[in-house]
Amino acid sequence: MKLRRTLTAAATAVLAVGVTAFGHAATAEEAPAAAAAYVALGDSYSSGVGAGSYDDASGDCLRSALAYPELWADANAPSSFDFTACSGATTEDVLASQLDPLNSGTTLVTISIGGNDAGFVDTMSTCVLQGTDACVEAVATANEYISGTLPGRLDAVYTAIRDRAPNAQVVVLGYPRIYQLDGSCSFGISEESRAAINSAADNMSDVIGKRAADHGFTYGDVRTAFTGHEICSDAEWLHSVTWPITDSYHPTADGQSGGYYAVLDALA
Numbered sequence: 001m002k003l004r005r006t007l008t009a010a011a012t013a014v015l016a017v018g019v020t021a022f023g024h025a026a027t028a029e030e031a032p033a034a035a036a037a038y039v040a041l042g043d044s045y046s047s048g049v050g051a052g053s054y055d056d057a058s059g060d061c062l063r064s065a066l067a068y069p070e071l072w073a074d075a076n077a078p079s080s081f082d083f084t085a086c087s088g089a090t091t092e093d094v095l096a097s098q099l100d101p102l103n104s105g106t107t108l109v110t111i112s113i114g115g116n117d118a119g120f121v122d123t124m125s126t127c128v129l130q131g132t133d134a135c136v137e138a139v140a141t142a143n144e145y146i147s148g149t150l151p152g153r154l155d156a157v158y159t160a161i162r163d164r165a166p167n168a169q170v171v172v173l174g175y176p177r178i179y180q181l182d183g184s185c186s187f188g189i190s191e192e193s194r195a196a197i198n199s200a201a202d203n204m205s206d207v208i209g210k211r212a213a214d215h216g217f218t219y220g221d222v223r224t225a226f227t228g229h230e231i232c233s234d235a236e237w238l239h240s241v242t243w244p245i246t247d248s249y250h251p252t253a254d255g256q257s258g259g260y261y262a263v264l265d266a267l268a
Helices: 002-030 058-061 067-078 091-097 120-130 133-148 151-165 193-213 253-267
Strands: 037-040 080-083 110-111 170-172 218-220
Touching: 002 151, 002 218, 037 067, 067 080, 067 110, 067 133, 067 253, 091 151, 110 151, 120 193, 133 193, 151 170, 151 193, 170 193, 170 253, 193 218
Parallel strands: 037 080, 037 110, 110 170, 170 218
Antiparallel strands: none
């Protein structure tokens, strides 16, 4: 009798453990993780300028179906997706017109911003049209702005994002280096100009990365992903001077997918 009671107790214990284990498994299957509520902010590098397939309804914002926010939304089926990034946007534009979709239910925010504040378009135009000396001077001016003024402007944007979306993971995406030095280009701007432009990209990355970290945000440094795919490489993911001119110095569709989306997907 004693042996029978012992075996019965053991069998009951095993059965209880089995029921508990299967109960947990069933519960896990019945309650999948909630889908993200995603808001994509930023400038032309976020809207997808250069990738083509633009949404006519986005007008001059040139939001592309091949931009990294759209690629992430397509792959992850968020519960909601608001795409307010816009070509030409500055930090002031983000504050004025892009933040409305953010709320306490937002779980993911992405943004690239700062390049237009630092005069990216004007600097590149100077470098292409006015020669090396003017280019180096324009880049030096941009670097002064990036180091001195841009941090405060980024702080204003990042603070506003956190205030409106207190529960969100915020992923800040940076900018790639534009040129592969000693690369395959046989014409165009000088190597000195290319090196100066790359130095500004590095300065921008350092500043954005630090400001993002100080706000508790995740920084997506895309420079490594684009290494070997800059202008003057053998597998370019960035446009050089193009027509339409707006695509110039922006990621191609491959740059959006292989560069920006790949970095975001690894972080979000």
